[in-house]
Amino acid sequence: MIHRKAISAAITAALIMAAASMAHAVNEEQIQAVVGARILTAAGFEIDNGVILIKEGKIAAVGAVGDISVPAGARIVAGAGFVVTPGLIDSHSHLGLGPSGGVTEDNETSDPITPQLRIIDSIHPEGVGPDQHQFRNALAEGVTTVAARPGSSNVIGGQSAVLKLRGGTVDDMILRFPSDMKMALGRKGYYASKGVMPTTKMGAVFLARKALVEAEEYGKALDRRKNAGAGDSKDAPARDLKKEALLKVIKREIPVHIHVSSADDIMTAVRLSDEFGFLRLSLGHAVEAYKVAGELARRGVIVVVGPQMITYDDQGRLVNLAGYLKEKGVQVDIMTDADVVQQAFLRCQAAVAVKYGMLPQDALRSITINPARTLGLEDRIGSIEPGKDADLAFFDGDPFDPASQVVMVFIDGRAVYEAEKEPK
Amino acid sequence: MKQMGAGLILLIMMTVAAAAGNVEETFAVCGGRVVPIAGPEIENGVILVENGKIKAVGAASEISIPPGIPIIDAAGGWILPGLVDSFASAGQAGGDEISDPVTAGLRILDDLNPFDKRFEQTARAGITTLMIGPGRINVIGARTAVIKPRGLTAEDMVLLEPASIKISLGEGPKAAFGEKGRLPGTRMGSAYVVRKALLEAAEYSQKRRQAEAEKAAATRKKDAKPAAAPARNLDLEPLADLLEGKLPAFIECHRVDDIQTALRLVDEFGFRAVLLGAEEGWKIAGQIAGRNIPVVVGSMGTGPKREETKNVKLGNAAELVKAGVKVAIGAEDALGIGAREELVLSAALAVKAGLDRPTALRAVTLTAAEILGVASRVGSIEPGKDADLVIFTGDPLHYQTRVARVLIEGRPIPVPEQLRKPRP
Numbered sequence: 001m002i003h004r005k006a007i008s009a010a011i012t013a014a015l016i017m018a019a020a021s022m023a024h025a026v027n028e029e030q031i032q033a034v035v036g037a038r039i040l041t042a043a044g045f046e047i048d049n050g051v052i053l054i055k056e057g058k059i060a061a062v063g064a065v066g067d068i069s070v071p072a073g074a075r076i077v078a079g080a081g082f083v084v085t086p087g088l089i090d091s092h093s094h095l096g097l098g099p100s101g102g103v104t105e106d107n108e109t110s111d112p113i114t115p116q117l118r119i120i121d122s123i124h125p126e127g128v129g130p131d132q133h134q135f136r137n138a139l140a141e142g143v144t145t146v147a148a149r150p151g152s153s154n155v156i157g158g159q160s161a162v163l164k165l166r167g168g169t170v171d172d173m174i175l176r177f178p179s180d181m182k183m184a185l186g187r188k189g190y191y192a193s194k195g196v197m198p199t200t201k202m203g204a205v206f207l208a209r210k211a212l213v214e215a216e217e218y219g220k221a222l223d224r225r226k227n228a229g230a231g232d233s234k235d236a237p238a239r240d241l242k243k244e245a246l247l248k249v250i251k252r253e254i255p256v257h258i259h260v261s262s263a264d265d266i267m268t269a270v271r272l273s274d275e276f277g278f279l280r281l282s283l284g285h286a287v288e289a290y291k292v293a294g295e296l297a298r299r300g301v302i303v304v305v306g307p308q309m310i311t312y313d314d315q316g317r318l319v320n321l322a323g324y325l326k327e328k329g330v331q332v333d334i335m336t337d338a339d340v341v342q343q344a345f346l347r348c349q350a351a352v353a354v355k356y357g358m359l360p361q362d363a364l365r366s367i368t369i370n371p372a373r374t375l376g377l378e379d380r381i382g383s384i385e386p387g388k389d390a391d392l393a394f395f396d397g398d399p400f401d402p403a404s405q406v407v408m409v410f411i412d413g414r415a416v417y418e419a420e421k422e423p424k
Numbered sequence: 425m426k427q428m429g430a431g432l433i434l435l436i437m438m439t440v441a442a443a444a445g446n447v448e449e450t451f452a453v454c455g456g457r458v459v460p461i462a463g464p465e466i467e468n469g470v471i472l473v474e475n476g477k478i479k480a481v482g483a484a485s486e487i488s489i490p491p492g493i494p495i496i497d498a499a500g501g502w503i504l505p506g507l508v509d510s511f512a513s514a515g516q517a518g519g520d521e522i523s524d525p526v527t528a529g530l531r532i533l534d535d536l537n538p539f540d541k542r543f544e545q546t547a548r549a550g551i552t553t554l555m556i557g558p559g560r561i562n563v564i565g566a567r568t569a570v571i572k573p574r575g576l577t578a579e580d581m582v583l584l585e586p587a588s589i590k591i592s593l594g595e596g597p598k599a600a601f602g603e604k605g606r607l608p609g610t611r612m613g614s615a616y617v618v619r620k621a622l623l624e625a626a627e628y629s630q631k632r633r634q635a636e637a638e639k640a641a642a643t644r645k646k647d648a649k650p651a652a653a654p655a656r657n658l659d660l661e662p663l664a665d666l667l668e669g670k671l672p673a674f675i676e677c678h679r680v681d682d683i684q685t686a687l688r689l690v691d692e693f694g695f696r697a698v699l700l701g702a703e704e705g706w707k708i709a710g711q712i713a714g715r716n717i718p719v720v721v722g723s724m725g726t727g728p729k730r731e732e733t734k735n736v737k738l739g740n741a742a743e744l745v746k747a748g749v750k751v752a753i754g755a756e757d758a759l760g761i762g763a764r765e766e767l768v769l770s771a772a773l774a775v776k777a778g779l780d781r782p783t784a785l786r787a788v789t790l791t792a793a794e795i796l797g798v799a800s801r802v803g804s805i806e807p808g809k810d811a812d813l814v815i816f817t818g819d820p821l822h823y824q825t826r827v828a829r830v831l832i833e834g835r836p837i838p839v840p841e842q843l844r845k846p847r848p
Contacts, residue, residue, distance in 0.1 A: 099728065130734030290843065307759040312545060317843040324843060341760045345726050348761045348769070351823040356842065401823055402769070403776045 031055050032413060033070040034392070037079025040361075040399070042086050042368040043383040052084065054390040057412035062384050082407060085364060085399055086383050087144025087391030090346050091304045091371035092257075092284050092335035094151065095138065096170075097122055099129035099339065106151035108158070112191055112198060113211045115249075116241035117158030119148050120177055123170050131339070138343035139165040139417050142393030142406045145175060145381055146343065147371065152184035152259040152284075155204045156211060159245060160257065162375050164391070166411045179375055180282075181249050183208060183258045185272075186265035205268055212276050215246030222247075255280035255376065257304070263288040270301060282374045284335070287311050290324050297329035302374050305366070306335040309352040322350075322366060323358030333374055334366040351400040360400060389413075449834070450474045452489045456498030456815060461505055461790045462804035471503065473811040476833035481805050498815045501828055504785070505805050506552025506812030507767055508792035510720040510754040511674070511700055513559060514542040514573075514764070520561035525601055525608060526621050529658035530566035532556050533585050536578040542764070543573035543581075547837045549765035550814035550827040551755070553793065553802050555587055560596030560676050563608060563617040564589065567662055568674065570796050572812070574832050583798050588698070589666050591618060591675040591689075594682040595732050615685050622693050625663030628654055632664060672696035672797070674720070679732040680704040687711060698795055700754075702744075703736035709747030718750040718795045721787075724773045727758035738777035745783055752792035753784070772821045781821060 032054040039050040041062060051068040053060040061068050070076070097119075098104035105122035108114050127134025138146070145164050150157030159178035166173060185205065191198055198204035221237045248254045256278045258269040266286055273281040282302035283289065289296060289303045290313070296303060305322040313319055326332045334350045336343045350363040358366075372382025381389050390413035397404035409417035451473050458469030460481055470487040472480040480487050489495070516535050521527045536556060546554065557568035567586035575581040593614050602609030608617050631654040638650035665671045675686040678701045690697045699705065701722035705712060712719060721744070725736035744751050753770050756762035761769055771784040779787075793803025801810050811834040818825040830837040 099730065102730070130729040130731050308763070309760050310763070310765065312541065313843050315840060316541070316544065317840045318548070319843045327844065336760070339728050341758070341762065342726055342729070345761055348726070348773075348823075352761055352763075352766065352769075355824055355826060357844075402772050 029056065031060070031071050031074040032077055032390075033074045034077045034079045034084060035070065036065060037082045037084045037394070039384060040083060040085045040364055041384040042365050043385050046361075050079075050084075052079075052384060052390075052392070054410075054413045057390055057414070059384060059386055059388050059390050061386055079394070081396065083395045083397065083399055083404075084384070085142070085393050085395070086368040087381065087393055087409065087411065088142045088346050088367045089371040089375075089382060090138070090143055090146040090336055090338060090343055090367070091282075091333035091374055092306070093146040093148050093338045093343060094340075095134045095146065095148065095338045095343055096124040096127050097148075097151075102129060104151060106149075106157075107153035107190075108150075109153050109190055112155045112196075112204070113207055113242070114150075114154050114158050115156045115181060115211065115245040117150060118161075118178065119150050119158060119182075120161050120170050120174065123148060123161075123163075125168065125170050125173065129339075131342075134339065134343065135165050135167070138338070138346070139409055140406060140419075140422070141344035141347065142395070142399070142409055143343055143346050144391040144393070144409060144411050145371075145377075146338075147179065147257075147375055149180075149182045149257060152182075152187055153190045155184060155198060155207050156246070157182040157184060159254075162377060164411055166416055175380070176375065176377060178245075178248065178254055180255045180257045181246070183256060183269075185258055185260050185268055186262055187259065201265065201268070205272065208272060209275070211242065211246055212250065215243045216250050216276075218243035219247045219250055249278065250276060252277065252279040255282065255374075257282045257284060259284045261285055261287050263291040266292055267295070270295070270299060273301070280374070280376070282333070285337075287321065289330070290319050290321060290328075293325055293328035293330055296325070300331070302331045302333065302370075304333040304335050304371075304374065305353070306349055307337040307341040309334075309349060310356060318356065320353060320356035320358060322353035322363070323356055326358060326362050326366075331370055331373065332362075332366050333371045334363065347399050348402055351402065354400055363400065449494070450479070450490060451494040451496060451834070452487075453496045453498050453503060453813065453815070454484065454489070456501040456503045458805060459502055459504045459785065459820075460805035461786055462806050469503065471805060471811075471813065473831075473834045476811055476835070478805060478807055478809050478811050480807055496815075496829070498829075500817070502816045502818060502820055502825075503805070504550075504814050504816065504820060505789045505803055505809075506814055506830065506832065507550045507788050508553040508752070508790075508796065508798075508803055509546065509551045509764065509767060509788075510555055510752045510792045510795060511722070512546075512554045512556055512755065512757065512764065514540055514546060514554065514556065516556070516558075520559045520565060520600075522561055522600055525563040525597055525606075525614075525617050526659065527558075527562050527566055528564045528589060528621070528660075528662045530558075531569070531586065532558060532566045533569050533578050533582065535566070536569065536571070536581065538575055538577060538581055544837075546764055547573040547830055547832065548827065548839050549767070550816070550830055551764070551767060552812040552814070552830065552832050553583060553796070553798065555674075555796050557588070557590045557674065560592045560594075561600040562590070562592060563597045563614050564591055564621055564663070566590065567671075570798050572832055574835075574837070583801060584796070586662060586665075586671060587797060589662055589671055589673045591673050591686075593675065593677045593685055594679055595730065596676065611682065611685065615689065618689055619692070621659075621663055622667065622689075625660045626667055626693075628657060628660040629664035629667050633668075666695050667693060669696060672698055674698045674700045676700040676722075678703045678722075678730075679735075680707045682732070683708060683712070687715060687717070690715060690717065701733075703733045703740065705749070706737065706740045706743040707735075709744045709749060712744065713748035716750075718752065718791075719744055720752045720754045720792070720795060721774070722754055723756055724762075724770050726760075726773070727756055727762040738773050740777075741774040741784075741787065742778035745779060750791060750795065751783075751787055752795050753787040754792075768820050768825075769823065772823065775821060784821065
C-alpha cells in the first residue's frame with residue numbers, strides 16, 4: 001500500500017518536473033549557482049560571501065566564493081545583498097482546514113479516538129475559510145514545508161502529513177505521509193461537556209492506552225497469521241483501520257506528536273511514550289515544559305514551542321519558552337499553529353524568542369533543521385548542505401527583522417516565489 | 425502554598441508602595457536617547473522628575489541637575505513615554521453582559537480586578553496606560569475606563585472614567601443575540617438598536633437640559649416653578665452624555681460595510697466617535713478622514729482571521745495615515761507576536777508596510793493618548809506630564825530591543841529577573 005503510494009508519488013513528481021522543464025527556461029538538468037549571498041546554513045556555520053550549487057533540485061555544493069568553482073554554463077542567481085536560509089519549516093500547522101475558532105475540518109468530534117483519520121483527506125490545497133491564499137501567503141514569507149496535523153479535540157486525533165508548499169493538489173505537496181500520530185492530553189473540554197469519557201485526564205490516558213494495547217494485540221494476531229503461513233485465510237484478523245494506524249506507532253514506524261500544556265500532562269505524555277516505546281516524542285505548545293526541562297532534555301523529548309512564546313512563572317518571572325528550553329538542552333522547534341498565528345509570521349515568532357535572549361542561530365534552527373529532525377526528514381530538508389533539497393529563502397536583510405522582505409523562495413531548486421513578479 | 429506565598433509578598437510590596445503616597449522626591453534620568461514624541465529626539469538627554477511629574481527635559485548640556493539627587497543611568501538606552509494601549513480587556517473577571525444588547529448603564533470600573541496578573545505583565549512591557557472596555561457582544565456595551573496598570577483599587581488605577589461609550593457593529597452582537605432569536609440578528613438590526621437608543625437618549629437629554637435651564641432661571645426669579653428633571657435613567661444618562669459631547673463613542677467595526685454604518689450613525693447623531701478595529705478601513709480611508717474620525721487599528725493580521733477581518737493588511741495604518749486619518753495602533757491581545765506585551769512589534773509591522781517611524785511611535789503613545797482623551801497627562805515626555813517612562817535597551821522598533829525599566833508616575837515597576845536558571 002505504502003509502496004504503491006510512493007511509486008505513484010514518484011511518478012507524479014517526475015511528471016511535474018518534466019512539465020516544469022519544458023515550460024520553464026531553467027532546465028532541471030542545468031546547474032544553478034547562487035553567488036555572493038550571505039548563507040545561513042543552519043548546519044552550524046554561516047558564509048558571508050557564499051555559493052550554493054543546485055543540480056536536479058538538490059544542493060550539490062555550498063561554500064565560500066573562491067572555494068566553490070561554478071561550472072561553465074551554470075545559470076547564475078545573483079545573491080549579493082541577500083541573506084539565504086534553508087526554506088523555513090513550520091513544525092505545526094492547521095492550514096487548509098478552516099478558520100481557527102470557526103468550523104474546522106481537523107477535529108472529528110464524534111469519537112475521542114480517531115487514529116484512522118488522515119489529515120490529507122481534509123486539507124484544501126490553497127487554503128480555506130476567510131483566507132483562501134493561506135499556503136501562498138506562507139510561501140511568500142519563506143515557509144517551504146509544514147507539518148499539517150489534526151486538531152486537539154480528540155485524545156488520538158489522526159495521522160499527520162508533511163507538506164511542501166509547492167502548490168498543486170495535496171498529493172503533489174506531500175513530502176511524507178503519515179508523518180506522525182497526533183494526540184492530545186489534558187484537554188477534556190469537548191467530551192466532558194457531553195458526559196462522555198474522557199471527562200478526566202486519567203480518562204483520556206486510559207483511552208489512549210486501551211487503543212494502543214488493542215493495536216498491539218492486533219499486530220500480534222497479524223504476526224501469528226503470518227507465521228502460520230499463507231493457508232487458510234479465515235484466521236486472518238479483519239482489517240481494522242484504527243488498529244492498523246496505531247500499529248505504525250507500536251512498530252515504531254512513525255513518531256508521536258502530543259498536544260499538552262501543563263507539567264503534569266507533559267510527564268503523562270512521557271509516561272505513555274515510555275510504556276509503548278514511541279519512536280520519537282514531540283510535544284506541542286507545552287507551556288509548562290520549562291518546569292520539567294531537565295527531564296525532557298535527558299529523555300530527548302522534543303518541544304514544539306508556540307504560538308505562545310513567553311509565559312510567567314509562579315514568581316512572576318518572564319520565561320522565554322524556546323530560549324529557556326534550548327538552554328536546558330531540549331531540542332526546540334518554533335511553530336505558528338497556523339492560523340492561530342498566521343503562518344507567514346513564522347520568522348517573527350522566532351524573532352520574539354530572539355528578543356528575549358535566544359541566540360539567532362538557535363532560533364533559526366528552531367524553524368529549519370530542528371523541525372526537519374522532528375519530522376524525520378533531516379536527510380532531505382532543513383539545512384543548506386550537499387544532498388539536500390534545494391529549498392531556499394532569500395531575504396534582503398536579517399531574516400528575523402520584520403522589516404526585511406522575502407525576495408525569492410526556491411523549492412526543489414525552482415523559484416516558486418519571486419517578489420518582483422508578484423502583482424502589486 | 426508556595427504560589428500563595430509569592431503572591432502575598434508581592435501584595436505587601438505593592439501595599440508599601442501605595443502607602444508611600446506621593447513620591448516627595450526629585451530624581452533625574454540621564455544618559456539615554458530621549459524620544460519625547462512631542463519634539464525631536466535628544467541624544468544624551470536628561471529628564472528631571474519631581475513628585476511623579478516631569479519637571480524638565482532636554483539635552484544634558486541644557487538641563488542643570490540639582491546636586492545630590494538620585495540618578496537613573498539610562499546610558500545606551502532609549503527613553504520613551506510609557507506606551508498607551510488603546511483598547512484592552514485585562515482585569516475583567518467575566519465576559520460581556522450578555523442579557524441585553526444595550527447595557528450603557530454598566531461601568532467596566534465595576535468589573536476591574538486590580539490584582540489581575542495581566543496588569544503587572546503589561547506594565548513590565550512598558551504599557552503604562554490602557555483603555556479597558558467590554559468585548560464585542562453588546563451593541564452598546566459598558567462604559568470604558570482609561571487606567572494605569574498599578575494600584576490596589578480600581579479607583580487607584582483610573583485616569584479617566586467614564587472614558588467612552590462602547591458600540592459594537594458586525595458579527596459580534598449578531599452572533600450572540602441572533603442565535604437566540606433575539607434582536608439584533610442582522611447588521612441592520614444592530615444599527616436599529618443604536619438608533620432607537622440614541623433617539624430615546626436625545627429626548628432624555630432635551631428634558632434634562634430644559635430642566636437645568638429652567639432651574640438656572642428659577643434661581644434668578646424667586647417665584648418661578650422649574651420643570652421637574654426627568655427621572656434618572658442609568659441607561660440613558662451616558663447616552664445623553666454622548667449626544668451632548670461629554671463622552672466619545674468607541675465603535676468596534678471591522679468590515680467596510682460596518683465602518684460605513686458607523687459613519688452613517690455619526691452623520692445622523694453628530695457625536696464624537698473613534699473607530700476600533702477598522703481592518704478594512706484602508707478601503708474607505710478618505711471617507712473616514714473627511715469626517716475627522718480617529719481610528720484605533722485593531723489588528724495587524726498576525727492572528728486568526730475571521731470572515732469580517734479577512735481583508736486586513738499590514739498597510740492599513742499607513743494607508744489611513746496617508747489619507748489624513750489620525751491613527752493609534754492597539755495591541756492584538758492574541759498569542760505569540762500578537763501578544764499584548766509585543767505592542768511595539770505591531771508598530772514595527774506597520775512601519776514595514778510603509779508607515780513612517782515617528783508616526784508609528786506616536787501611534788502607540790501620544791496619538792493614542794489624544795484619542796483616549798488623556799493627552800494632558802500622558803503620552804509624551806513634556807514638563808508637567810506624568811513621569812511614565814520606559815527605558816528600552818535600544819531602538820524600540822528593533823525586534824531585539826527589550827524593556828529595561830518602567831516608571832509610572834516616577835515609581836519604578838518592579839521587574840523580576842527573567843527565568844534563566846533551572847528551578848530547584
